[in-house]
Amino acid sequence: MKNHQIIPGQTSKTFFYQWDPAASVSCGLTGQKHRSPSVKVNDHWEVNYPETEICALKGSTVEISCSYRYPTRIENHETRVEHTFWFREEHNDVLLDLKNDWKYSSRVRYEGSEKNCTLIISNLTETDSAEYKFRFITNHRRGKFTGSPGVKLSVSDPQLQIHVRKSISHPDNLKWIELTCQTSCQLSDPPSYIWFKNGEKCS
Incomplete structure (x- = not known):
């Protein structure tokens, strides 16, 4: 079949x-x-995503990377990649390049060397939560390939919480409490934090 x-x-x-x-x-x-x-x-047609699920914060920038490969020759003709792009959904069987999507055009850019591909989206909003896929097109009439399933991106507010991990008794009878700031979103790149005491920024 x-x-x-x-x-x-x-x-x-x-x-x-x-x-x-x-x-x-x-x-x-x-x-x-x-x-x-x-x-x-696929006869060595492949798109590989190191991460298939990514969580990011509203207003931040995210990088979605992949690598791809294809046969060097098809029917005795050398294979050349003529076009690459990322998309998130189909419109009447048409794949819309994010660079041509008005909701993304000013916020996305593509980076990467040969057979490596990176999608960068800045100023993220919750509406950017979606599945993103990479597609490449070669000079062969049937040489088109989409990496599916793609990468699921979830965009949310930080939803910060403080976790009291342990208390430590100091020799001078001072009590130290170890606090950990946690987010509901497991970020790919560890962020930097700011601490406040009684509403004042800690130095």
């Missing part, structure tokens, strides 16, 4: 077909309803 369509004339355990990076393939037993999960035979 290819793209949910039964492949005519294929009844053996082994199946050979012309490679198609967009096709998903599954198998089943004749006369039975059950079939295997679908797989994509």
